Amino acid sequence: MHIDPELDEKGLLMIYNPLEIEITKNIKVNLYYTGLSETAIITGENGKSGNYKLDREFNVIIPVTIPARSQTYYVIK
8 A cells, every 4th residue: 555645645555356256355454644534535446435434543444346366446535
């Protein structure tokens, strides 16, 4: 994950699926170094956005679906 708290985009999360099957999981992501403290807007590669509330340890849980032998990304604001 790449982060820069001075930009509008606070982070970029890249996820790779090396398996030969599609996977769907909930992924816990720590956003401490993004400078966000309460909520994050996370937009997937498909353009769909969601608002996520950070827990006390600056984590969010993101549901992801990644096709077989593929990758996806999420922009964090």
